[in-house]
Amino acid sequence: MTTINVPTREDVTPANQQIFDQLKGKLGFVPNLYATLAHSEQALGSYLAFQNAKSSITGKAREVVNLAVSQVNECEYCLAAHTVIGGMVGFTPDQILEIRSGRASFDARLDALARLARDVTERRGHADPELVDAFLAAGWTQENLVDAIVVVGDKTVTNYLHATTRIPVDFPAAPELKPRRAAAE
Structure with a gap:
């Protein structure tokens, strides 16, 4: 199976390096999933614009x-x-x-x-x-x-x-969810 790496700042385009710097300033780090989007020259910026667009669901x-x-x-x-x-x-x-x-x-x-x-x-x-x-x-x-x-x-x-x-998760693992009972439906 091919392993997909998490790119570092040095591995990405200058535009993505700027986004990494902004993320690090805002979050304190660049989450692995965002970094993985930077394999594409456009995907990280496009995704963040989509994610941060104005919405009534906030x-x-x-x-x-x-x-x-x-x-x-x-x-x-x-x-x-x-x-x-x-x-x-x-x-x-x-x-x-x-x-x-x-x-x-x-x-x-x-x-x-x-x-x-x-x-x-x-x-x-x-x-x-x-x-x-x-x-x-x-x-x-x-x-x-x-x-x-x-x-x-x-x-x-x-x-x-x-x-x-399947890049590494860099947040604490979420607790396991116990199966729902049919009566909870």
């Missing part, structure tokens, strides 16, 4: 989508990173585990979002119309629906990149 809501999608796609890298970020935005460890299972019983709006994000991911975009209706009934808008799907796409990109490259 903060806790964005982390709900990131965690639910990463769980469905079984991305150990993104689960590790977003478990850390989820804690930073105020979720408890138990809430993070519940969100990963596609639920958020502690908040009706976030629950509708988690359920929809999981369903959209599992069904490759063919969302259950009842979950779309429940999402809108929970107070989300059609703009939020579109933006939530964009966040699903954003997270799917990095989930797939890690699944393909």
Whole structure:
């Protein structure tokens, strides 16, 4: 099996070196998954622009989508990173585990979002119309629906990149998620 390396600053183009410097200044390091995007001259900058674009799905809501999608796609890298970020935005460890299972019983709006994000991911975009209706009934808008799907796409990109490259995870491992009971559905 081919090993995909994590490029260092010296391995990437000058444009990507500038992005590495910005990331290091902002985050204190360049996460391996971002560095891996720099194998392409354009992908890192394009991805960061996509990820940081204005959206109505921000903060806790964005982390709900990131965690639910990463769980469905079984991305150990993104689960590790977003478990850390989820804690930073105020979720408890138990809430993070519940969100990963596609639920958020502690908040009706976030629950509708988690359920929809999981369903959209599992069904490759063919969302259950009842979950779309429940999402809108929970107070989300059609703009939020579109933006939530964009966040699903954003997270799917990095989930797939890690699944393909298997680069080392440089965040603390996310706790294992216990299987859900059918009654929890």
